[in-house]
Amino acid sequence: MDQVRISMEKLAIFGGEPVRDTRIFYGRQDIEDDDIEAVVNVLKGNLITCGPAVDALEKQLARITGAKYAVAVSNGTAALHIAALAAGFGPGDEVIVSSITFAASSNCVLYCGATPVFADIRRDTYNIDPESIRSLITPKTKGIVAVDFTGQSVEMEEIRQIAKEHNLVLIEDAAHAIGTKYKGSPVGSNADMTCFSFHPVKTVTSGEGGAVTTNDEATYRKLLRLRSHGITRNQEEMVHPSDALWYNEQVELGFNYRMTDFQAALLSSQLRKLPRFSARRRDIVKKYDEAFLKLPEIIVQREIPESDTTRHLYIIRLDLSKLTCDRRQFFDALYAENTCPQVHYLPVYWHSYYEKLGYKKGLCPEAESFYKEVMSIPLYPAMTDADVEDVIHAVTKVVEYYRA
DSSP states (O other): OOHHHHHHHHHHHHTSOOSOSSOEESOOOOOOHHHHHHHHHHHTSSOSBSSHHHHHHHHHHHHHHTOSEEEEESSHHHHHHHHHHHTTOOTTOEEEEESSSOTHHHHHHHHTTOEEEEEOBOTTTOSBOHHHHHHHOOTTEEEEEEEOGGGOOOOHHHHHHHHHHTTOEEEEEOTTOTTOEETTEETTSSSSEEEEEOOTTSSSOOSSOEEEEESOHHHHHHHHHHHBTTEEOOGGGOSSOOOOTTOOEEOSOOOBOOOBHHHHHHHHHHHTTHHHHHHHHHHHHHHHHHHHTTOTTEEEOOOOTTEEOOOSOEEEEEOGGGBSSOHHHHHHHHHHTTEEOBOOOOOGGGSHHHHHTTOOTTSOHHHHHHHHHEEEEOOOTTOOHHHHHHHHHHHHHHHHHHBO
16 A cells, blocks of 8 residues: 555544645755765866875864764764774674664674674663663673664763773764764764764765774774775785885775765765754754643653753654554554654664574563654754644644544
8 A cells, every 4th residue: 555545544534634745754864055066076086985085074073073083984884893893892702782773783793793782771861771781791791882872972971981890892883973962072082982874864964974983093093994905005004014105915804894085075064064953953852842841642852961962863752551542553643644753763682683593572671662652753954943843733633633
């Protein structure tokens, strides 16, 4: 059955027209003329990959995040993969990961032959629970991948202390969190390594793209090698050094995770707008909070005071005890109002692939409860005030229809 027929059937429930005529999706890129010009300028030049635009981007990312080093890569998953490799994760190791995240946060552990161990989330912030992390540490634990879910920083001070106490490598998955600060310090400079994604639904985009930031030079050098086949031109890293201009040497097994110069040019242009994009996202979040705090059927995500958040996602959580519908019915009804939500995320270990690995339901009760009650509603900088009001109106309309 096509989406139009679904919408018309759902609309019959309400007996009226949808809030808006055109659909508004949960996220989208905001590309402007200067972004296009930046890409075209690179395409007209001599180098379109592995060139000066990537170098300039990495310096820009280091300035914005406060990190000493940044390594741009082809996507956020590539960033997580080389970070996990640089951390030394391998067979026999356990790595603690949040249960509510995109699968890449956990898959990067599997790529290295290590075992993901899923920590539960806090009921109010939806971020990884430090006490759950503590409870899962064993002699096999090698690291933590802490996810800044929705863009809000994890409780970094406490998690960093746990990592220090147990000599664990701390990777911050900040795919949602470019522009966020923790206690005034930009996300990107607070963990051993921080990974970013620049997919089109994120705050800034390069189409596909990612980056790893770090303050450790040895880690930085390894990340550079892993990004490009394990090959180096640095004589100090070679087994058989040569000063011949043509000579390079593969010293370990790496990957082709390079970013193109035209992607880098697009992202550099986007990053110059990060303050504006962040401010607009905060403004929309404020409007949503003010509206939904008035609806007892909607639970609003709590933010810790330490996090000055650039929100990537806005999550509404349904108090189903106050509604006559389930989450699926609410989702479909909202979609019929041409406000198109999404769900972030299925607990990772509920995926069928993880079931085949032996993971069972019941591992993380808070995460499982969360999944059954939430959806993400539209949030992106190009939304107009009218768009925002339409989303609020649509959510309110559905709540009022299903109010117990």
